[in-house]
Amino acid sequence: MSSLYTRVLVSFWAVMLLIVAGAVGVTWLVLVERGDEMPRVSADLMQGAALALRDGGEDGLREWLRATRARRPGVRVLIVDPDGHDLLGRPLPPWLEHGPASGASEPPPPGILPARPLPQLVDDAGRHYGVAMLPPRHELGPFELPETRLAVLILAFATTFVVSWLLTRSITRPVRALGAATRALAQGDLAVQLDPAVSRRRDELGTLGRDFDTMALRLRDLLQGREQLLRDVSHELRSPLARMRVALGLARQPGSDVGRQIERIELEIERLDRLIGQVLHLSRLDAKAGTATAESVDLVELIDGIARDAAFEAQPRAIRIAWQPPTSAHLVRGDAALLASAVENVVRNAVNYTADGSEVRLSLAREGERERIVVRDQGPGVPEHELARIFEPFHRVAESRTRDSGGDGIGLAITARVLAAHGGAATAQNVAGGGLELALVLPRGGAA
Numbered sequence: 001m002s003s004l005y006t007r008v009l010v011s012f013w014a015v016m017l018l019i020v021a022g023a024v025g026v027t028w029l030v031l032v033e034r035g036d037e038m039p040r041v042s043a044d045l046m047q048g049a050a051l052a053l054r055d056g057g058e059d060g061l062r063e064w065l066r067a068t069r070a071r072r073p074g075v076r077v078l079i080v081d082p083d084g085h086d087l088l089g090r091p092l093p094p095w096l097e098h099g100p101a102s103g104a105s106e107p108p109p110p111g112i113l114p115a116r117p118l119p120q121l122v123d124d125a126g127r128h129y130g131v132a133m134l135p136p137r138h139e140l141g142p143f144e145l146p147e148t149r150l151a152v153l154i155l156a157f158a159t160t161f162v163v164s165w166l167l168t169r170s171i172t173r174p175v176r177a178l179g180a181a182t183r184a185l186a187q188g189d190l191a192v193q194l195d196p197a198v199s200r201r202r203d204e205l206g207t208l209g210r211d212f213d214t215m216a217l218r219l220r221d222l223l224q225g226r227e228q229l230l231r232d233v234s235h236e237l238r239s240p241l242a243r244m245r246v247a248l249g250l251a252r253q254p255g256s257d258v259g260r261q262i263e264r265i266e267l268e269i270e271r272l273d274r275l276i277g278q279v280l281h282l283s284r285l286d287a288k289a290g291t292a293t294a295e296s297v298d299l300v301e302l303i304d305g306i307a308r309d310a311a312f313e314a315q316p317r318a319i320r321i322a323w324q325p326p327t328s329a330h331l332v333r334g335d336a337a338l339l340a341s342a343v344e345n346v347v348r349n350a351v352n353y354t355a356d357g358s359e360v361r362l363s364l365a366r367e368g369e370r371e372r373i374v375v376r377d378q379g380p381g382v383p384e385h386e387l388a389r390i391f392e393p394f395h396r397v398a399e400s401r402t403r404d405s406g407g408d409g410i411g412l413a414i415t416a417r418v419l420a421a422h423g424g425a426a427t428a429q430n431v432a433g434g435g436l437e438l439a440l441v442l443p444r445g446g447a448a
Helices: 004-071 147-186 204-252 258-287 299-313 336-353 384-389 411-421
Strands: 076-080 120-122 128-134 295-298 320-323 331-334 359-367 370-376 425-430 436-443
Touching: 004 076, 004 120, 004 128, 004 147, 147 204, 204 258, 295 299, 295 336, 299 320, 299 336, 299 359, 299 370, 331 336, 331 436, 336 359, 336 370, 336 411, 336 436, 384 425, 411 425, 411 436
Parallel strands: 320 359
Antiparallel strands: 076 128, 120 128, 295 331, 359 370, 370 436, 425 436
16 A cells, blocks of 8 residues: 555554444354254253143252252343242343233244244143243353454454554664664664665655655765865975965075065965855855845846856956847746856856867756756866766866865856756867857746
8 A cells, every 4th residue: 555544544443343244144044053952952841841740740840940950051031920020039021020910011032932912831820931042152250241242343353453464564664774874874873774675665664754754864975075175185285385385484494485485375375365255155155055146037147147158257368258138037936146146156066177269158048947057168178987987075086186276176066056956967078179068957937
């Protein structure tokens, strides 16, 4: 069953049906058995009662009743005197309370033999005694339960126990597995995964198990990413600090160019400040993942401003920015400042690595329900095995993208985080003939 709710409902419904069917079946079997047995027993008892009344009168009939109770404990015989009382002083059922002469005010229950009018015994004085035989009853200790009720009770107990045990086992096993996995995760075991038997279930517990596995994997990736980022930041901070120490040591030497060393220290301080700012920006993006401000942003206007700024900065290297704005608006929903930062990082990256005197091409197109921004440079490209990693923090391609030719390896990581926070993605591929093409894809959105 694909739903835990349905499983519980159907299980209890099936139990009720089984109990009802079993009760009906047991009752039918008992009544059939009694229907076959009671006529013969009744004839024998009537004959014995008649002989007892003939030989001993009413006292003899009482003695016969006591002997019959001792001899046949499962058969209940009632003999009603002319005044409407049982000879042994026992309480009479409602359908016998009016005595044998008037018959019963109500029909006897099913299984009571013989049926009305009651068989009569007549003594020598002409007094009439009514005889009724109730269904046999097996007594169970102090409860004195009739055999039919006992059978139904046993059936109900057995059925409900088996079904309840199966249902409880079906529910508690995955719950215990989830509890154990949660405790392991809380103790730092980030590789914990649930038993496939739990995650393969198609009910709510299976969905919960799959969500737990996804959560554990996500936590593992996040923590590993943070650890890697911490290691990378530590490594990146060492380099400018080491150069600052060298410059400071050179400045202390007699006859050194102190002004030049101070300029070098200032340059490294600027690099440190920029690096720390980018790391903080990246950390804030991770913390705000999925919570970007929802406003309408026109990508045409956004890219147009970035293209003008890039064209101005690229003039010393004679680099042309090829950008033809679309005539219609291309709207997305998100944070305009973050989206501008993401696109600007890609454009600046392309300007930094394209060849002098070449061009950087920008394009914007609508593809179904998504907007696609493409930035293509004419630089050296990226080795194929490095393409999947250029969006990782601090990752740089050793052959062509060094600190002297580019940034600190965080710009594209920020772009990937911004795109992910807006439900989009960033991809990279080499262009035939040289160059790198970066594509930014965002879901379309209307006006606010």
